Amino acid sequence: MEGAQKFFDKEWQRTVYCGDVSGKSGEEIPVVVNGWVRRRRDLGGLIFIELWDHTGAVQVVFNPELTPEVHEQARELRSEFVVSVKGRIHVRPEGTANPSMKTGEWEIVAGDFLRLAPAAPLPFEIGELTDKVDENLRLHYRYLDLRREKMQRNLRLRHKIAMYTRNFLSAGGFLEIETPMLTLSTPEGARDYLVPSRVNPGSFYALPQSPQIFKQILMISGFDRYFQIVKCFRDEDLRADRQPEFTQIDIEMSYLVEEDIFSLIEQYLQGLFKETIGVDVATPFRRMSYWEAMDRFGSDKPDLRIPFEIVDLSPVFAGSSFEPFRDIAARGGYVRGIPLPGGASLSRKNLSDIEEKAKRLGARGLSPFQIKDGELKGPLVKYLDESSQSLLKSSSSIGDGDALFVIAGSDRREVSEILGTLRLELAREHGLVAKGAWEFLWVVDFPLFERDEEAGRWCAVHHPFTSPCSEDIPLMDSNPGSVRSRAYDCVLNGNELGGGSIRIHDPLIQEKVFSCLSFTKEAARERFGFLLDALSSGTPPHGGIALGMDRLAMLLSGAASIRDVMAFPKTQKAQCLMSGAPSAVPGEQLKELCIKTVSAGTSEKHAPSQEKTDPK
RNA sequence: GGGGUCGUAGCUCAGUCGGUUAGAGCGUCGGCCUGUCACGCCGAAGGUCGCGAGUUCGAGUCUCGUCGGCCCCGCCA
Numbered sequence: 230m231e232g233a234q235k236f237f238d239k240e241w242q243r244t245v246y247c248g249d250v251s252g253k254s255g256e257e258i259p260v261v262v263n264g265w266v267r268r269r270r271d272l273g274g275l276i277f278i279e280l281w282d283h284t285g286a287v288q289v290v291f292n293p294e295l296t297p298e299v300h301e302q303a304r305e306l307r308s309e310f311v312v313s314v315k316g317r318i319h320v321r322p323e324g325t326a327n328p329s330m331k332t333g334e335w336e337i338v339a340g341d342f343l344r345l346a347p348a349a350p351l352p353f354e355i356g357e358l359t360d361k362v363d364e365n366l367r368l369h370y371r372y373l374d375l376r377r378e379k380m381q382r383n384l385r386l387r388h389k390i391a392m393y394t395r396n397f398l399s400a401g402g403f404l405e406i407e408t409p410m411l412t413l414s415t416p417e418g419a420r421d422y423l424v425p426s427r428v429n430p431g432s433f434y435a436l437p438q439s440p441q442i443f444k445q446i447l448m449i450s451g452f453d454r455y456f457q458i459v460k461c462f463r464d465e466d467l468r469a470d471r472q473p474e475f476t477q478i479d480i481e482m483s484y485l486v487e488e489d490i491f492s493l494i495e496q497y498l499q500g501l502f503k504e505t506i507g508v509d510v511a512t513p514f515r516r517m518s519y520w521e522a523m524d525r526f527g528s529d530k531p532d533l534r535i536p537f538e539i540v541d542l543s544p545v546f547a548g549s550s551f552e553p554f555r556d557i558a559a560r561g562g563y564v565r566g567i568p569l570p571g572g573a574s575l576s577r578k579n580l581s582d583i584e585e586k587a588k589r590l591g592a593r594g595l596s597p598f599q600i601k602d603g604e605l606k607g608p609l610v611k612y613l614d615e616s617s618q619s620l621l622k623s624s625s626s627i628g629d630g631d632a633l634f635v636i637a638g639s640d641r642r643e644v645s646e647i648l649g650t651l652r653l654e655l656a657r658e659h660g661l662v663a664k665g666a667w668e669f670l671w672v673v674d675f676p677l678f679e680r681d682e683e684a685g686r687w688c689a690v691h692h693p694f695t696s697p698c699s700e701d702i703p704l705m706d707s708n709p710g711s712v713r714s715r716a717y718d719c720v721l722n723g724n725e726l727g728g729g730s731i732r733i734h735d736p737l738i739q740e741k742v743f744s745c746l747s748f749t750k751e752a753a754r755e756r757f758g759f760l761l762d763a764l765s766s767g768t769p770p771h772g773g774i775a776l777g778m779d780r781l782a783m784l785l786s787g788a789a790s791i792r793d794v795m796a797f798p799k800t801q802k803a804q805c806l807m808s809g810a811p812s813a814v815p816g817e818q819l820k821e822l823c824i825k826t827v828s829a830g831t832s833e834k835h836a837p838s839q840e841k842t843d844p845k
Numbered sequence: 846g847g848g849g850u851c852g853u854a855g856c857u858c859a860g861u862c863g864g865u866u867a868g869a870g871c872g873u874c875g876g877c878c879u880g881u882c883a884c885g886c887c888g889a890a891g892g893u894c895g896c897g898a899g900u901u902c903g904a905g906u907c908u909c910g911u912c913g914g915c916c917c918c919g920c921c922a
Binding site (some may be wrong): 308419441 | 846848851852857871872873874877878879880881883884885908913916917918919920921922
């Protein structure tokens with residue numbers, strides 16, 4: 230060992246990224262590369278290491294004859310050590326190139342190297358197989374998980390989305406304006422995350438569920454076009470596409486009608502898909518009313534990649550001798566079915582499993598039909614005469630080899646939702662979701678209110694600032710349930726990408742909506758007085774939309790969950806396994822905030838259990 | 846709050862009908878190896894079968910509870 234100690238200085242800074250190494254035959258270009266030892270192959274004589282950074286990997290070779298001392302030190306290198314290597318780019322000897330590597334024609338013959346940092350043995354190997362590792366572990370050691378090619382790709386894609394969004398909207402005259410993270414708690418909607426105010430003992434801020442009111446006020450202030458890539462928070466239970474904190478692309482504009490938002494978003498998504506994944510998206514998107522979506526697909530976010538839809542069979546059974554269905558049809562109820570192409574091959578067991586599923590979803594029963602060798606089969610066939618049978622086939626467009634599942638009920642939405650869920654599950658199970666398709670859709674004409682039976686009042690389907698359709702305003706008193714709103718959702722492949730509305734800009738209508746929602750004048754003033762005042766101060770017609778950036782990134786990357794496109798996501802119990810948040814806090818801290826917890830609040834058991842994954 | 850599913854070595858998994866000392870591959874550690882690229886060969890270490898009760902002569906295996914991950918329902922304006 231020579232005495233002179235080596236430090237990381239200018240001399241050791243990379244001159245090229247690992248993935249960018251290339252050369253010409255006959256030349257030996259001197260280079261310095263920095264990175265992680267992803268793999269080592271020690272042949273006893275020659276030592277090969279694959280050195281990795283975010284651009285890719287390059288092979289470094291240590292030769293005991295050329296540099297015996299350096300070779301001896303290189304034997305100590307292990308996975309994920311951080312090193313700087315000085316060497317020369319060589320074309321690999323005849324027959325040793327690796328065509329599966331971008332840099333596979335070349336290698337760096339090491340002249341010297343500097344060990345910048347060691348790494349403890351890894352809890353799991355870093356590579357594509359890591360997808361199979363317990364997500365528990367991946368989240369605990371997120372820094373290692375993120376070092377993987379795939380996670381790097383996903384987060385770089387996410388960055389591209391953010392950049393494209395800013396450029397596109399900025400070029401369109403939209404101004405990015407930040408709105409507060411410490412805001413007022415609102416009673417409608419999701420549960421708020423609360424933040425105690427030390428200087429206002431007993432009072433709480435809420436983290437925003439969306440910057441809704443602030444962006445409306447920015448319109449009132451005359452900014453005309455606003456956008457923000459913004460974190461939002463909702464204290465509700467998690468799903469594969471739902472996290473307690475998530476990122477919205479939030480947009481608002483003045484003096485607009487629905488068409489302006491539609492064409493803006495269509496143009497934006499068209500450009501984004503081209504830019505990020507090279508896909509051509511056709512515009513304009515399809516439009517569908519809420520009730521058409523419910524009737525045909527049993528969902529307000531239909532997946533149009535699936536080539537079959539719900540059919541109305543009331544006319545078929547109105548004339549049948551099967552009493553339960555005939556009566557329901559006669560009383561104005563709904564007899565509907567979902568066809569399954571190729572479903573004739575389903576066994577008795579398959580059919581009863583599907584019926585079980587339907588019952589779990591709330592159906593009273595499920596009647597299957599199958600067409601085998603041209604013959605209609607099923608327990609209810611005997612109740613149908615010849616003409617009803619052919620009406621059944623023609624109205625559901627089923628032919629030989631297909632199946633049809635029929636349910637009946639008095640609630641239009643309930644019947645459709647059950648069939649809609651079956652449609653999704655059957656299509657997935659039988660591989661009937663068109664691959665590589667991107668089916669965009671605007672869902673419009675949502676109801677403005679829906680009945681909250683538990684609370685015994687009407688509540689807003691979208692939010693209380695959504696404008697009713699002007700021709701439905703007279704219905705607000707007589708029949709609130711039939712009032713349509715000027716809200717719209719953007720749906721992609723059965724995912725709600727985002728939603729928005731034309732807002733109320735008339736303070737009288739806003740007060741009217743509050744009263745329909747059973748807010749007393751006083752309560753409305755207390756909660757939203759500042760908005761009502763603002764609305765009274767000269768408000769242009771305005772509206773907007775918010776797109777879920779995590780979902781967008783998930784769909785563009787093909788990830789199965791938004792966790793895979795977020796750097797530090799939380800588990801289903803809303804915990805961060807890496808940092809251990811949320812945690813109990815010292816009593817002193819609570820005292821300062823004038824907060825006392827009851828029961829489990831301060832107990833240790835709230836810390837995430839780490840028996841299995843504790844790094845120590 | 847509810848339903849489903851999973852939990853065995855650092856990782857991925859196998860473990861039969863409840864029966865001897867719980868196995869494999871990868872990784873780790875040691876040895877050999879000069880053109881490997883998931884290097885190869887030889888050897889070794891490594892286990893609270895998530896945790897706790899119960900049934901049993903005997904539990905990784907059966908029962909109940911509990912903790913945790915994931916999927917779903919409710920919830921998510």
